[in-house]
Amino acid sequence: MANTPSAKKAVRKIERRTKINKSRRSQMRTYVRKVEEAIASGDSGAAVAALRAAEPLLMRAAQKGIVHKNTASRKVSRLSHRVNALGK
Structure with missing residues (x-):
């Protein structure tokens, strides 16, 4: 457990950063999944947009x-x- 004030502050900063990173990682994965779903459906236009x-x-x-x-x-x-393979 963190004892010093600086260690306690570091723990708080890490918690904040972890939340932000989780959010960004989740958003990134969602958008990648949208591309993969568009590819799977065979819709070239939707795949390009995604x-x-x-x-x-x-x-x-x-x-x-x-x-x-x-x-x-x-x-x-x-x-x-x-x-690109979809368009051909």
Whole structure:
């Protein structure tokens, strides 16, 4: 258990940050799932729109340290390839 004032403050800061990170991670996953659902339905237009909405969230999550930047880039790349395959 935290005893010093600085350790207690650190615990409070970590709790706040954890809530924010959980929220961002959840939002990111929701948008990725929307892209995957659009791909599964075969709707090219909806998939493109969902990918355009999801990409900034993925990259912002990488910027904020929620996911590694290579992980975010990989997810965007793989989703893009799948969306592009629908159009062909």
